[in-house]
Amino acid sequence: MYCLLWLVLMAWATWRLATRRGAATPVARPTPWPRVSILVAARNEEGNLPRCLGSLRSLEYPASLLEILVGDDASTDRTRAVAEASLAGYEGNYRVLAITDNLGRARGKANVLAHLARAATADYLLITDADIAVPPTWVAAMLAHAAPGVGTVTGLTVIAGPGLLARLQRLDWLLSLALIQVGTEAGQPLTAMGNNMLVIRPAYQATGGYEALPFSVTEDFALFKAVNAHGFGFRQLFEPAVRATSLPAASWGSLVQQRLRWLRGVAALPWHVQAGLVFFSGYWLVALGLALAGRPGLALAALALKILSSYALTVAASQRAGIARPAWWLVPAFEAYSLALTTHLSLVRLLGRRGIEWKGRTYR
Template sequence: MSGLLLAFLLLWLGSLAYATWRFATRRGAQLAGLLPQPLPRVSILIAARDEELALPRCLASLRQLNYPAELLEILVGDDASTDRTAAVAEAAMQGFVSSFRVIPITDNLGEARGKANVLAHLARHATTEYFFITDADIHLPASWIEALLEHAAPGVGTVTGITAVRGPRLFHQLQGIDWLLSLSLVQVVSEQGRPVTAMGNNMLVTRAAYEATGGYEALPFSVTEDFALFQAAVARGFGFRHVFSAEARADSLPMPSWAALLKQRRRWLRGVEALPLRLRLQLLVFSGFWPALVGLAWVAGVGPALAVWAGKVLVQGTLAYLGHRRAGLRLHWWLLPLFEFYTLALTFSIIGFQVFGGAVVWKGRRYE
């Protein structure tokens, strides 16, 4: 038994080391093309539900974009907010662009619900060929439009940037490492031509790809609406790009509590259920590190388990450093040992939450 566990853990470490090497040596979609000429008008779509506190930060970053303001169409969908979301949005964008609108969402289109329904409405109001989708709790870089648009080559339906979680507390910083590590691995897989996921808070979708899917109103409802749209576009023959760079980095507000973090991850697991079987099995194997390490410590003693754990910290820390550097951020090395306990707690909490957590609850709505 100890031999099997050790073999599994060494294979796990070898796979992580290989992914780290691939990330370090391959630039893939980093190689940008040329911006379309003349520069096209683009639509920015934001779904907002009770976002009066977060939305001004997002809209302020849009006012700082390098892209010509007259080529921007900014649409905010007010999803039955009970606060001052609409008024705050209007005030934040006053005098910026004439093509800014807050659109009240009062009904459902087809199969769409929640955020997918808001985006379905906004897409119908959009008048351009490029939909840039982000969230109300996101701060965007001035280079955002160009960083994604220059990868929208003919035949490409979706371009996804990266998202960094940033906040002052220790809990926020651990979430930040978690995100960039995960996105570094996604980058490696996507550069092999395998469609893993997309980020609905930092995503370009062409009108051609969106309409080819029938839009959110025609897609089966999913609480991971970004992944559902991404899958549908790929299924219809459109290419995809993932851009891992500081110029395409969106900064997200962190989850404020452990309970909120678990609810977020439970929602993401619904998207994992839609992955091809091969990828789901690979994720299952990848998530087996901690149970296998505990098993190794039980049957072979603490020494071998600590040696394997040290190897994980070293390889994973290297990948975290590379991911932070490419994202234009600095990794605080002293956080890496604490991150191990964070991932251990998160792994077993998610298992428990999956068993006892019930339905997905997001933005005050319950999804069975």
């Protein structure tokens, strides 16, 4: 019964994603085009910044209306010098700020963004990360969904990189964000992505800014919740015009650390959303139970149906995102990857590890 319900829900999600039911529609763009501040927090990012800042320099938006602010968070490498060299000669306004003190309750990346938001001079704050490359259409496409009353707009982010681990992460992000998109279009405020996010200044200021929010290693979700709590709406987009590209976690260890950070955000989700996550992640346990109960044929059939339904969602998500669909054999490999990652994370949690390593710092 569980497997049947799971498959029905996956089929429903695939149908909604493919038919764009509930998707946000653009609004008339602000006239004249508004000034926009782009905030980039960077700590030890000398290798990633040229790609990120190069994409910002290629935006199809008047450079005179753009302000790029890079916050150097006490880097121990050449982050500041690389940022300044990458932006040298840019026609728009830009600054590289050294972040040396904490504002209010903010720490880490949230503290850098708090400083950058104070330094920003525009009413539209676009936030991205140093390991992200945005499309040329990014600014205009995000602004097209800044309807009256909307506080945040979140774009789509996909993974790009060589190797099997990168390809599995790409599929992981695609499937996860596809399900989030379906939930969002059904009216559920699930989450936001701080590497591809627009925040309207009145919404940001209503929260008191990052310096007024409780510290969180998932600072984007903390801000998203606070903005929603102040009565502002949200938009979640799943389209090529706002499709940013992220570099993958370079190793299994860094991937585990990333997901441990994300689990902090999951713990703050409403109970019914957490229940949904538990429901969707329990399929392997049910299949294992069937096998242990002496019904291996049913267990194999359940797993085959799971792989087929996941591939169908992958096809729908790829088409809507405007990317090539992953090779079919990645879906079975993804099931093994997901099981291994879930097991690893569960063991770490059971062993009572509390600290999270992030950019050379430990957070508890």
